[in-house]
Amino acid sequence: MNVFFYGCMAKMLNFAAEIKTLTILNLKTLNSMNNLSRFLMSSALCAVCTMASAQNAKVNGVVTDATGESVIGASVMIKGTKVGTVTDFDGNFHIDAEPGATLVISYIGYKTQEVKASNNMAVTLQEESNSLNEVVVTGYTSEKKADLTGSVAVVKMSDIADVPTGNVLSSLNGRVAGVNITTDGTPGGGNTGTLVRGTTTINNSSPLYVIDGVMTRDNVGSILSSNDVESIQVLKDASSAAIYGAQAANGVIIITTKHAKKGEVKIDFEGSLTAQTFTINYDLLDAYQWGDVYWQAYKNTYGVYPTSAIYGDGEKAQLNTTSPYWTGSNGQTLTATNTDWLDLMYKTALMQNYSLTLSRGGENGSSSLSVNWIDQDGMLKNTDYQRFNTRLTSDYNFLNNHVRVGESVAINYWKQHVAQGGIEEQLVKQHPAQPVYDSMGGYGGGYMDVFNDSPNPLRLQNNQKDNQHEYWRVFGNMYLEILPIKNLTLRSNFGVNYYNEFSKTFVPAWQEGTRQVDTNELDTYHYHNINWVWTNTANYLLDLGKHQTTFLVGMESKKYNTQDLKGYGRGLYSEDPNYRYLNSITNGAAVNGIGSKYSMVSYFGKINYAYDSKYLLAATVRRDASSRFGKNNNSGVFPSVSAGWRISSEKFMKNTHKWLDDLKLRASWGINGNDEIDNEATYTKYLVSLANASYNTSGDNQTLAPGANKTYTGNANLKWEQTKQFNIGLDATLLDQRLTATLDYFDKRTTDMLYQPPYAGVIGEGGYSWTNCISMNNKGFEFVLGWRDRLKSGFSYDISFNGSIYGNEIKSLPDAIYYTFGGGRPGQSIVGQAFGSWMGYKTDGVFRTQEEVDEYNKKYDVQFGKPGVGRIKYVDVNNDGKITTDDQTWLGSDQPKFIGGLNLSASYKGFDLSLFFNGMVRDAWNNSKYYTDLFQCWNGNHSTRLLDAMNAWTEYEKTGVYNCDTPALTTVDSNNESRGSEFFIEDGSFIKLKTLTLGYTLPKSLLQKISLRNARVYFQAQNLFTITGYTGADPEGLGYTYPLPRTFTFGLSVGF
Secondary structure (H helix, E strand, O other), X not given: XXXXXXXXXXXXXXXXXXXXXXXXXXXXXXXXXXXHXXXXXXXXXXXXXXXXXXXXEEEEEEEEEOOOOEOOOOEEEEOOOOOEEEOOOOOEEEEEEOOOOEEXXXXXXXXXXXXXXXXXXXXXXXXXXXXXXXXXXXXXXXXXXXXXXXXXXXXXXXXXXXXXXXXXXXXXXXXOXXXXXXXXXXOOOOOOEEEEXXXXXXXXXXXXXXXXXXXXXXXXXXXXXXXXXXXXXXXXXXXHHHHHHHHOOOOEEEEEEOOOOOEEEEEEEEEEEEEEEXXXXXXXXXXXXXXXXXXXXXXXXXXXXXXXXXXXXXXXXXXXXXXXXXXXXXXXXXXXXXXXXXXXXXXXXXXXXXXXXXXXXXXXXXXXXXXXXXXXXXXXXXXXXXXEEEEEEEEEEXXXXXXXXXXXXXXXXXXXXXXXXXHHHHHHHOOOOOOOEOOOOOEXXXXXXXXXXXXXXXXXXXXXXXXXXXXXXXEEEEEEEEOOOOXXXXXXXEEEEEEEEEEEEEEOOXXXXXXXXXXXXXXXXXXXXXXXEEEEEEEEEEEEOOEEEXXXXXXXXXXXXXXXXXXXXXXXXXXXXXXXXXXXXXXXXXXEEEEEEEEEEEEEEEEEEEEOOOEEEEEEEEEEEEOOOOOOOOEEEEEEEEEEEEHHHOHHHHHHOOOEEEEEXXXXXXXXXXOOOOXXXXXXXXXXXXXXXXXXXXXXXXXXXXXXXXXXXXXXXXXXXXXXXXXXXXXXXXXOOXXXXXXXXXXXXXXXXXXXXXXXXXXXXXXXXXXXXXXXEEEEEEEEEEEEEEOOOOOEEEEEEEEEEEEEEEEEOOHHHOOOHHHOEOOEOXXXXXXXXXXXXXXXXXXXXXXXXXXXXXXXXXXXXXXXXXXXXXXXXXXXXXXXXXXXXXXXOOOOOEEEEXXXXXXXXXXXXXXXXXXEEOEEEOOOHHHHOOHHHOOOOOEOHHHHHHHHHHHXXXXXXXXXXXXXXXXXXXXXXXXXXXXXXXXXXXXXXXXXXXXEEOOHHHHHHOOOOEXXXXXXXEOOOEEEOOOOOOOOOOOOOXXXXXXXXXXXXXXX
């Protein structure tokens, strides 16, 4: 595939060179004609100017930006006159001016400069640092940041441009206040999740993504390359997101892709090479240490030493690595060894990422073509990800810019080998003395002696070697804009999202020691969907001097259509990869498929009013009608209002203008909806089946006829989830834009949550049914603080810190599930607790001495557990003098209490350095302790903390004090320590150096010599270190996830 790709790249580069050559020839021809007209015009002007003044002289120069890019269309004026010109495609200008005259050079988004006229001038414009004039893309329109009345976060793309990733959202973790990104090390970034302002619902809490006006909830990494992203805005509060109505309860993330700008043909290349290394937060026992721990655990439990074919029968464990402990029927043998399963299965892996963009812009339009290739080898054996992405964009205008048309289409193809389900957990608990292979090259394993019944991880992952999964996606939009009169824009946008997936999962016949399966099996899956959305809007600006009002009205319709087909069978004639098809199966054939449709029609409107940019008002309303709801409630209305007050513009603030640039207070309220349930939730369903719905219609008690069994009862009264949100915020900039601050407080209240209660047998046939029945509150505080400055020496630096504080609470439940939902028990409902809270036993460390055990037994009637030295001590929560199951209570949750990020960056003479730290404050349920810290719960591997417990017991036998927080070693769980308790809860807080980047941009003087427009090289490292008290694998990714790698990247960015 790489050879194919590089060949394609070479051909594309040759083609691009030919295009550029032809374009330059055309431009030269055009320039020759322009030069002729300029010559004639100049001759006439010179004659006139000579008669007017004999002192004017021809002045020429070039205008570029800080990167050396030509600035096209920059205004060049002689100060104090109306004489001026604009720069051409190459940034060049020519003007007649008196020697020493002052030229005023300006362009939108750049600082205006005044320079003395001279010949062969070179002027570099610096970007305007006034963020208040920044234009922010919001729902169906754009607004000046200064006039926003809602809570909108803008992502600095420069901060994440160098992050090598298959999913641009994974690089946002900790960079945006109010946004929590979860990800792992899965190649391609497919397991990236996003929450905006916490968990809003018990259902899907992921936000809505809007890419170039097309709405989706699909994985962003499967739609576009991170190199194609121009900007990202996050709409967090109801007033910002309400324009998207029933889709916006969880927030909205708007992604705008790059489009070509005016100028000659440009070629931009970006490439990076990344090394991914495996890291873990704990150490596991080796085979010899495991034997020592087992020997003491057995002795502590039974008073004698164990007998083992693998470790012997003496007073000390002796690992036998020479004599087989098992011999098979074919003469194959298994001999114990010292296996490091993590080292066997994980490796340093490489990732390559290349992007090439060709673009050209003219007076009447522009177009670009980009291609991206990412090849990521996974750290876990036989996992990888390869993706090819190409995107074509164009924007053209006609009739003096009164008609605009354009499109953006991305085509993605990717394939991957995935990890066996549960393999990460399997590697933690696998016994270290178990051999990988038998004496004849077969797989080792088998449930015997001290070994558990876990399958061989290498076999499981080798099965994935030929199980490739392939995907296609076409995602794009085309638009038409008409400006019939001044300030009125009519826009029609049509978007399409097509997705196709095909996978085959084959499990060959296998044997591991005593375990054997003689039949292979094949599972195939084909899924595709096509979604389209058509949006029509009218936007009008009414400008009456100090009174400015914008009106937006629109309608939108969309339709989703999905189908899938599954096939399964066993006993394939051949296990050759070329013959792994369903027509080769011999038994167990099963085929099933399903299709589903969903549609929505919407009407919306928005009004923004500003008086002198001081008093700001906005109102939005949207009506959605969805096919997912019954006839009684298939439509809903979602309103919002917001207001802003620019306090700094008041007369009484006049004396603060020297140090206060802007101070704005804003508040908003609105209602959003959520319809993320089954497309058929309101329909009653029947299953036609002989096996599950048969009837003896003949009355002979023998002959059965297939019938229909009601499996699901529809609810015609089902309605939307509703999230009402109040937000109040403050925006401030001080000290000539150097200090910025944003503060927000929000209160989100979700009611009528969509829920499908567990099947109630007493209801009988069709007991499953969706209903509106649960409510939840989210409250929080967000802040962003920033300081940036540029010294006279040219050294510039930027410091930004953001943080989010959350609180989540279940507010109500229906009576039927009041004490059962979310792990509740009689008398203890989850109402008043955070969603996802844990139910279990409170603990007070472990018993240190026998005296402590005796005192405990005298004080309490112990009916749960068996107290002993080194055992976990349970707390009498209900104070009834008994230790029973009634002492279970709510123990908290892993909902983040605080999420923050700190970015430090600096640049000087072409060098740039940035460090980004992210962190979190939360509790964490460390479920790996079941394996790592409790020897009695699992006959597999454990962490080296058990060596501390072993040594502590040795000291206890001498001193009578057990001085260790890890429970004492035993082989029997007599104290019920495998049950949920505070023992498993740890401080999951952490601070991580997420990225460190060092780059160098070549100076313009060198670039001109080597005919480059820009060039930059950089080095980046990710996940360099973590400060935490958490003892699990990684506090950033709880549970058994694909490990986050520590990465080292070298990158290059070049423009021609």
